[in-house]
Amino acid sequence: MIDWGWLAAHLDAIAYRTGQHLYLAAIAVGVGFAISFVLALVAARQRAFYPPISALAGILYTIPSLALFAALISITGFSVVTAEVPLVMYTLVILVRNIVAGLDGVPADVLEAADGMGHTRRQRLWRVELPLAVPLIVAGLRLATVSTIGLVTITGTISDAFGGLGYFILDGYNRGGFPTEMYAGALPSILLALGADFLFVRAQRRITPWAQARALEATSS
Amino acid sequence: MNLVAETAAWLTNPAQWAGQAGIPNRLLEHVLIASISLAAALLLALPAGLAIGHTGRGAGLAAGVANLGRSLPSLAVIALAIPVTVRIDPVLGGSVLPTLVAMVVLAVPPILVNAYTGVAEVDRDLVEAGRGMGMREREILLGIELPVALPVVLGGVRSAAVQIIATATLGAIFGSGGLGRFLVDGIAQNDDGQVFGGVLLVATLALATEAAIEILQRLARSKGAENAASPASAIAPGPPVLRV
Numbered sequence: 418m419i420d421w422g423w424l425a426a427h428l429d430a431i432a433y434r435t436g437q438h439l440y441l442a443a444i445a446v447g448v449g450f451a452i453s454f455v456l457a458l459v460a461a462r463q464r465a466f467y468p469p470i471s472a473l474a475g476i477l478y479t480i481p482s483l484a485l486f487a488a489l490i491s492i493t494g495f496s497v498v499t500a501e502v503p504l505v506m507y508t509l510v511i512l513v514r515n516i517v518a519g520l521d522g523v524p525a526d527v528l529e530a531a532d533g534m535g536h537t538r539r540q541r542l543w544r545v546e547l548p549l550a551v552p553l554i555v556a557g558l559r560l561a562t563v564s565t566i567g568l569v570t571i572t573g574t575i576s577d578a579f580g581g582l583g584y585f586i587l588d589g590y591n592r593g594g595f596p597t598e599m600y601a602g603a604l605p606s607i608l609l610a611l612g613a614d615f616l617f618v619r620a621q622r623r624i625t626p627w628a629q630a631r632a633l634e635a636t637s638s
Numbered sequence: 639m640n641l642v643a644e645t646a647a648w649l650t651n652p653a654q655w656a657g658q659a660g661i662p663n664r665l666l667e668h669v670l671i672a673s674i675s676l677a678a679a680l681l682l683a684l685p686a687g688l689a690i691g692h693t694g695r696g697a698g699l700a701a702g703v704a705n706l707g708r709s710l711p712s713l714a715v716i717a718l719a720i721p722v723t724v725r726i727d728p729v730l731g732g733s734v735l736p737t738l739v740a741m742v743v744l745a746v747p748p749i750l751v752n753a754y755t756g757v758a759e760v761d762r763d764l765v766e767a768g769r770g771m772g773m774r775e776r777e778i779l780l781g782i783e784l785p786v787a788l789p790v791v792l793g794g795v796r797s798a799a800v801q802i803i804a805t806a807t808l809g810a811i812f813g814s815g816g817l818g819r820f821l822v823d824g825i826a827q828n829d830d831g832q833v834f835g836g837v838l839l840v841a842t843l844a845l846a847t848e849a850a851i852e853i854l855q856r857l858a859r860s861k862g863a864e865n866a867a868s869p870a871s872a873i874a875p876g877p878p879v880l881r882v
Binding site for chain 2: 418466476479480481482483484485488490491492528562563566567568569570571574583586587589590594596600602603604606607610611616
């Protein structure tokens with residue numbers, strides 16, 4: 418069932434697509450985090466902004482990814498922008514909510530203590546609130562990264578130039594269902610997602626040895 | 639012609655509203671395959687999740703299964719299923735069956751997690767009160783825990799339904815029907831009107847489904863809230879589950 422010859426001849430291509438998969442995901446999570454961080458800080462300061470930001474991000478999150486990629490092709494063409502914009506948009510809901518939840522979770526007496534020590538609002542945010550929000554922020558990054566790694570496979574529908582490992586899934590199918598090639602895309606993409614998940618769990622434990630690595634899972638799902 | 643005009647022209651063309659490749663039939667296909675897989679996922683995940691939440695046994699295992707399921711890229715699950723389903727049925731196995739498998743596999747985790755966390759979070763005093771009144775375990779689960787946990791349980795169903803609709807859309811890449819056909823065929827034929835018409839239809843179906851289940855959640859909560867025991871935090875909209 419597995420064509421070992423094909424695999425041996427395509428190791429370079431698999432390595433290239435794995436690298437592409439990782440950088441497409443990294444750009445999306447990086448840009449998504451930067452946008453989410455700003456939005457979350459705005460929402461934490463001005464509470465009135467939070468419901469509309471959260472609702473809009475939630476609506477974008479509900480729209481199936483294939484629809485977003487398809488819609489963008491007509492606007493931004495077969496470019497990397499078409500691949501990245503939906504990927505970034507899907508990270509927003511996870512990251513904004515987790516950062517805001519992390520900031521909200523700081524106990525009121527801790528804030529009072531910080532004020533009592535003469536912290537300005539900015540000092541309190543950077544020295545007290547954000548460090549205490551780190552576990553939930555990392556939990557959000559974990560979900561966003563794993564989810565983005567899955568979504569990168571679908572960027573292969575834009576053109577053969579994208580897709581990361583998803584390229585092999587689509588190409589293998591289009592060759593009339595060539596199992597070896599489809600598996601060469603599917604299995605490594607699953608391993609990437611699981612590997613990223615594992616690394617984030619390790620990071621969560623290392624960053625916050627005192628806290629049970631409690632992801633937002635239970636509270637927000 | 640600009641995009642809006644092309645899309646409007648496509649949507650209002652009577653040819654789009656009749657026949658096997660028409661919008662009503664594609665919508666029906668989409669809803670049908672989504673309903674079948676949601677029913678299958680509920681059958682698999684709901685009893686297990688409720689039992690785990692009630693007894694507390696197997697929570698670690700369920701969390702592991704759910705986390706694994708959530709990490710799976712949906713396209714990869716379809717790809718893994720195809721060579722197997724093709725052996726079962728050469729025609730359907732290459733089109734609709736692998737998508738159906740993926741939809742069920744990806745819908746199980748959110749239903750399972752929310753069913754067991756919802757039940758496990760129910761105020762233990764309520765459960766003990768039921769026990770004190772001589773209720774049997776089954777009666778406690780169905781009469782006390784499930785009603786109180788219902789908004790949370792429905793939250794899992796909502797995530798699963800959104801996930802399923804997105805995966806059904808992907809199925810069009812692999813030759814199954816549904817609204818995804820307009821996206822895949824529209825891109826292939828370079829027909830922007832069809833692509834955007836498809837985008838509108840798919841997005842509307844997903845948002846309407848989510849809104850409908852959210853209304854059910856609110857109805858369930860207003861009843862449960864009188865018991866002051868339903869964890870309101872779990873109702874927060876927008877479930878971070880793995881997205882297709």
